[in-house]
Amino acid sequence: MSAYSVVKGFFxxxxxxxxxxxLKQGMTPQKLAVTVAxxxxxxxxxxxGVTTVxxxxIAARFRLNIAATVLISYLVQPLQLLLIIPFVRLGVFMFGLKELRLSLEEMVAMxxxxxxxxxDSLWKANLAAVSAWALIAMPIGGVLYLLLLPIFKKFLPSPVQA
Known part of the structure; x- marks a missing residue:
């Protein structure tokens, strides 16, 4: 058995x-687009550590599929790791905080x-990053919803209404 087939089987x-x-659970294309966004x-x-909760x-509040919402959030977590530093830099810029050096050596020295x-510096930088995320999450989520909706309408059957 090759490594490729093992990885392919895993995915x-x-x-x-x-x-x-x-997708086979009968979600409408609209609900699925909202859930993915x-x-x-x-x-x-x-x-x-806060994505699951x-x-x-949020999914419970808006009566969305909780399992699907959490699964999607887990699938995009590599993006979370890639975007932490840009969010921190944006938050520091937005709130005029002291520039934070994020290299390992500089953090150890701090x-x-x-x-x-x-x-204190890391706490403020994290709060600023979450604030920056909060400001851009709604517009980007809306755009993502608008991009996904036509795709899901085309490829998912509409559930039969009783």
Whole structure:
């Protein structure tokens, strides 16, 4: 068995099949587009460890499929890691905070110099990053919804209404 077939089987059984199963649950194209857009935006929030709780709460509030929302947020989490630093930089710029050096050596030096000040700086930078995310999440989520809706309308059958 080749490495390619192992990876292909993993993606088929762990990612593609669960997504296809969710699509077969009778969600309308509109609800699916909202679920994917919401899961994507929750999945890139620049605060590690809050996506599951946040996605569950928002999906429950808007009566969306919680499992689908959380699955989508998990699938986009690599983007979360890629976007944390740009969100921090945008938040620092938006709120006029002291520029934060994010290299490992500079962060270690910050903690060696004054660990309380380092924690304070990182806390403020994280809050600024979440604020920057919050400002752009709604417009980007809306655009994502508008892009996905025609695709889902074309490829998903509309559920039969009783």
């Amino acid at each position: 088929r059984h762990r990612i593609i099949q669960p997504v296809l199963n969710l 919401l899961g994507t935006m929750v999945g890139i929030v620049p605060a590690l 946040m996605g569950t709460a 903690f060696k110099n004054d660990w309380l000040e380092a924690l």
